[in-house]
Amino acid sequence: MGEAERIVRIEGFALACAMPQEAGNALRTFRERQSLLVRITTAGGLTGWGETWAFPDAAGAFIRSVLAPVVLGASATRPRTVQAAMLRRVVPDRRGQAHMALSAIDIALWDAFGRAAGLPIAALLGGALRDRLAAYASGPLMPAGADRFAGLEAAVTGFARDGFRAVKLRVGAGLDADEAAIRTARRVLGPDADLMFDLNEGSTVHDTLALAERVADVGIRWIEEPVPHDDLPAYREIAARLPVPLAGGESFCGVGAFREAVATRALAILQPDIALTGGITETMRVAGLGEAFGATVIPHVWGAGVNFLAGLQVAAVLAPAPGARGLPLFEFDTSHNPLRAAVIDPRPDADGTIPVPDGPGLGVDITPDQIAPYVTGHWVVEQ
Numbered sequence: 001m002g003e004a005e006r007i008v009r010i011e012g013f014a015l016a017c018a019m020p021q022e023a024g025n026a027l028r029t030f031r032e033r034q035s036l037l038v039r040i041t042t043a044g045g046l047t048g049w050g051e052t053w054a055f056p057d058a059a060g061a062f063i064r065s066v067l068a069p070v071v072l073g074a075s076a077t078r079p080r081t082v083q084a085a086m087l088r089r090v091v092p093d094r095r096g097q098a099h100m101a102l103s104a105i106d107i108a109l110w111d112a113f114g115r116a117a118g119l120p121i122a123a124l125l126g127g128a129l130r131d132r133l134a135a136y137a138s139g140p141l142m143p144a145g146a147d148r149f150a151g152l153e154a155a156v157t158g159f160a161r162d163g164f165r166a167v168k169l170r171v172g173a174g175l176d177a178d179e180a181a182i183r184t185a186r187r188v189l190g191p192d193a194d195l196m197f198d199l200n201e202g203s204t205v206h207d208t209l210a211l212a213e214r215v216a217d218v219g220i221r222w223i224e225e226p227v228p229h230d231d232l233p234a235y236r237e238i239a240a241r242l243p244v245p246l247a248g249g250e251s252f253c254g255v256g257a258f259r260e261a262v263a264t265r266a267l268a269i270l271q272p273d274i275a276l277t278g279g280i281t282e283t284m285r286v287a288g289l290g291e292a293f294g295a296t297v298i299p300h301v302w303g304a305g306v307n308f309l310a311g312l313q314v315a316a317v318l319a320p321a322p323g324a325r326g327l328p329l330f331e332f333d334t335s336h337n338p339l340r341a342a343v344i345d346p347r348p349d350a351d352g353t354i355p356v357p358d359g360p361g362l363g364v365d366i367t368p369d370q371i372a373p374y375v376t377g378h379w380v381v382e383q
Contacts, residue, residue: 001074001075001078002044002075003043003044004042004043004044004045004046005042005043005044005046005075005076005077005116006042006043006044006073006074006075006076006383007040007041007042007071007072007073007074007075007076007383008041008042008043008072008073008382008383009040009041009072009380009381009382009383010038010039010040010041010063010064010068010071010072010105010380010381010382011038011039011040011041011378011379011380011381012036012037012038012060012063012064012377012378012379012380013036013037013038013039013368013371013375013377013378014034014035014036014056014057014060014375014376014377014378015033015034015035015036015037015056015304015339015371015374015375015376016032016033016034016374016376017032017033017336017337017338017339017374018031018032019031019032019033019335019336020336021143021144022143022144023140023141023142023143023144023335024141024142024144025141025142025170025172025198025200025202026142026148026170026171026172026173026199026200026202026203027172027200027201027202029142029143029144033336033337033339034053034056035051035052035053035056035303035304035307035339036051036052036053036056036057036059036060036104037049037050037051037104037304037306037371038050038051038052038063038104038105038108039108039368040071040076040105040108040109040112042076042112046076046112046115046116047111047112047115048076048107048108048109048110048111048112048113048115048361049107049108049111049306049362049366050103050104050105050106050107050108050109050111050275050279050306051103051104051107051275051303051304051305051306051307051310052100052101052103052104052275052276052303053275053276053302053303053304053307054100054275054276055097055100058097058101059097059100059101059104060101060377060379062097062098062100062101063101063104063105063381064379064381066089066090066098066101067086067089067090067101067102067105068381069089070082070085070086070089071086071105072381072382072383073383076109076112076113076116077109077112077113077116077117078109078113079106079109079110079113079279079280079281080281082105082106082109083102083105083106083109083278083279083281083282086098086102086105086106087102087278090102094253094254094256095253095254095256095257096253098253099253099254099276099277099278099282100253100275100276102278102279103274103275103276103277103278103279103282104275104279105279106278106279106280106281106282107274107275107279107280107306107307107310107362109279110124110279110280110281110310110313110361110362111361111362112361113361114360114361114362115360115361117360118360119360120313120356120357120358120359120360120361120362120363121280121310121313121314121361121362121363122313122314122316122317122356125280125284125313125314125317126317127317128316128317128356129316129317129318129319130316130356131316131355131356131358132349132353132354132355132356133312133315133316133328133329133330133353133354133356134165134166134326134329134330134351134352134353135164135166135329135330135331135332135348135352135353135354136164136166136167136168136194136196136329136330136331136332137159137162137164137166137167137168137332137334138168138198138301138331138332138333138334139155139159139167139168139169139170139333139334139335140152140155140156140170140334140335141170141335142170142172142173148173148177149173149177149180149181152169152181152184152185153184153188155334156169156184156185156188156189157188159189159334160188160189160190160193162347162348163347163348163349163350163351163352164193164332164348164352165192165193165194165348165351165352166193166194166195166196166221166329166352167185167189167193167194167195167196168195168196168197168198168224168331169181169182169185169195169196169197169198170197170198170200171197171198171199171211172199172200172202172203175207175210175211175214178197178211179211179214179215182195182197182215182218182220183215183218186218186219191219194221194326194329195218195219195220195221196220196221196222196223196224196247197220197223197224198223198224198225199223199224199225199226199227200224200225201225201226201227201228201229203226203227204226204227205226205227205234205237205238208223208226208227208238209238209241209242212242212243212244216243220244221244221245222244222245222246222247222268222269223238223242223244223245223246223247224246224247224248224271225247225248225250226238226246229248229249229250229251229252232260232261232264232266235248235261235266235267236264236265236266239265239266239267239268245268245269246266246267246268246269247267247268247269247270247271247298248261248267248269248270248271249261249267249270249271249272249277249286249300250271250272250273250276250300250302251273251276252272252277253276253277253278254277254278254282255277255278255282255285255286255289257277258270258272258286258289258290259289262289262290262293262295263293265293267295268295268296269295269296269297269298269327270286270289270290270295270296270297270298271297271298271299271300271331272286272297272299272300273299273300273301273302273307274299274307274310274311274314275302275303275306275307275310280310280313280314283297283299283314284314287314287318290321291319291321294321294322295321296320296321296324296327296328297318297328298315298318298327298328298329298330298331299311299314299315299330299331300331301330301331301332301333302333303339303340304337304339304340304342304343304371305339305340305341305342305343305344305366306343306362306366308340308343308344309343309344309357309362309363309364310362311330311331312330312354312356312357312363313356313362313363315328315330315356316356330354332348332354338373338374339371339374342370342371342373342374343364343366343370343371344357344364
């Protein structure tokens with residue numbers, strides 16, 4: 001390892017922004033978005049950015065107290081080596097906060113590696129299969145209050161106007177209201193657009209099957225997370241009785257969490273969140289598992305701009321499962337998100353695609369000034 005590659009500094013930037021209105025999904029709503037960006041710096045001045053968003057304060061404490069001792073002094077150009085060292089240190093926690101925290105470090109390592117090599121992460125992973133990705137509009141959020149679908153028709157109309165040719169709705173307000181929302185979206189989008197819906201773990205086996213039957217004529221591309229993500233027997237039952245694929249996995253931490261879901265055909269579409277499951281290194285292991293079992297991998301994308309960029313780089317190299325027409329799609333969170341827009345804010349072109357940035361590392365340069373308006377806390381750990 002050259003001295004210039006030695007990591008000497010880890011910084012955390014806690015981000016937050018207020019939402020225009022309280023909103024969320026069928027189970028929970030929120031008034032504020034939060035995330036944690038992490039920047040590593042080497043003795044030679046090389047930097048890399050990472051992110052984790054689910055529990056930013058806890059992740060920051062975990063990085064400072066548990067991960068920093070194995071990261072500081074390591075080479076920023078050896079992400080697999082450093083990730084292995086972090087995993088050895090967190091053996092007692094194989095399914096939660098440890099993977100979320102080390103995700104931020106792993107993404108930062110790949111970013112730094114790419115910047116050192118002068119190549120985008122997709123090139124380091126073996127080369128992009130595509131330089132543009134078909135994006136799907138993930139939204140709108142469900143507003144708090146009596147009418148959980150207030151504004152839905154206008155929102156979907158806006159998605160179509162913006163060039164999206166695929167939309168994923170959040171539903172789960174009740175069978176009648178859900179059916180009406182799905183049919184409204186199909187009417188607005190027309191017959192050719194892909195339409196999916198996400199129950200955000202808020203339904204049951206019975207109600208999921210009932211809703212699928214009610215909208216069988218609508219044309220649904222996939223159904224996402226109908227029941228709690230760790231209830232694999234329920235997923236297997238639903239999958240065996242549905243004519244459309246089941247998607248999930250955004251809350252799975254580590255490749256091992258995907259193993260039974262894939263091997264038992266509980267999920268046809270795997271959605272690891274790069275900023276939660278263990279970073280780019282772990283997501284590529286999930287991709288290999290999916291490919292071995294014929295499951296398509298489509299990263300779940302939430303949080304701020306770094307996870308969005310990481311998702312683009314990874315999705316660019318993913319091979320679709322045989323027969324998976326038009327996949328992978330790329331998830332584009334359409335809700336109010338200045339934490340992402342401060343870093344990257346693309347819109348689909350006329351063909352419904354967005355470009356994969358081809359600069360070094362994550363593909364674009366990121367500076368603290370870009371995110372400064374949203375920084376609510378800053379910490380530093382140095383060697």
